[in-house]
Amino acid sequence: MVSQFISSHNVRLLGELAFDFPEGTHAIGRLDNLSEGLLILTTNKKVTRLLFQGKQPHERTYLVRVKGHVSEETLQRLKIGVPICITESVEYITTPCRVEIVERPAGLFDHPRELPNNAPHTWLLITLTEGKFHQVRKMVAAVHHRCQRLIRVSIEDILLGDLQPGEVKELPEEEFFALLKIDDYKD
Structure with a gap:
């Protein structure tokens, strides 16, 4: 499975998981097709910038x-x-x-x-x-x-834990940003 929702190639996509993703959901810090593990999905477009392009390394x-x-x-x-x-x-x-x-x-x-x-x-x-x-x-x-x-x-402090392949776990927004150590996520 590739860590995206749309592809021009014939591959398994995130949208095929048994989960009703909200419109606008996208992957943060994608994994290549040979890798596995934790993948963060969000509808908040600021997360990528705050997590991977901000002053504070994560x-x-x-x-x-x-x-x-x-x-x-x-x-x-x-x-x-x-x-x-x-x-x-x-x-x-x-x-x-x-x-x-x-x-x-x-x-x-x-x-x-x-x-x-x-x-x-x-x-x-x-x-x-x-x-x-x-x-x-x-x-x-x-x-x-x-x-x-x-x-x-x-x-950061978001852990894969015992999540199995294809399993999705939702987190409340405040907990999500606290675990990522991001303070300035609100507009």
């Missing part, structure tokens, strides 16, 4: 399964920033971020494309305050690991 956290074993040296490189290509001719050094090795969370649903647990791999928890095009995938590739699974688990 955190996004990803659970990432990478091929092979990640060393302490590699963790440090990811933490301080690595060069990634954001276009064919533009290289960018990622801003410092938080990265830690974690165990596969209990209760994480199996993904049909996920390799068996006995294949050498490492689970990472990566928290960024920026999001260049496919940044997490490019970061782990820059340190010679292949991203095998990418799950966004939070945006």
Whole structure:
């Protein structure tokens, strides 16, 4: 499923979920078609600007399964920033971020494309305050690991928790903006 409501391609869309979305609903911080996890949907057009283009950086956290074993040296490189290509001719050094090795969370649903647990791999928890095009995938590739699974688990204090794929949870507006740490959302 792609994280949009309209497409010129023959793909599954958000409107196909079993939920009656209000008119004008759009996705904030979209996920590519190989990624999964938390997706924020809103009718408030100011949210994108306030969350991703405002003066205050906002955190996004990803659970990432990478091929092979990640060393302490590699963790440090990811933490301080690595060069990634954001276009064919533009290289960018990622801003410092938080990265830690974690165990596969209990209760994480199996993904049909996920390799068996006995294949050498490492689970990472990566928290960024920026999001260049496919940044997490490019970061782990820059340190010679292949991203095998990418799950966004939070945006600020909004958590994926135990929501299952395709499940929708509504939040009251004040709680929504408090969890996102956005104060100036009202006109």
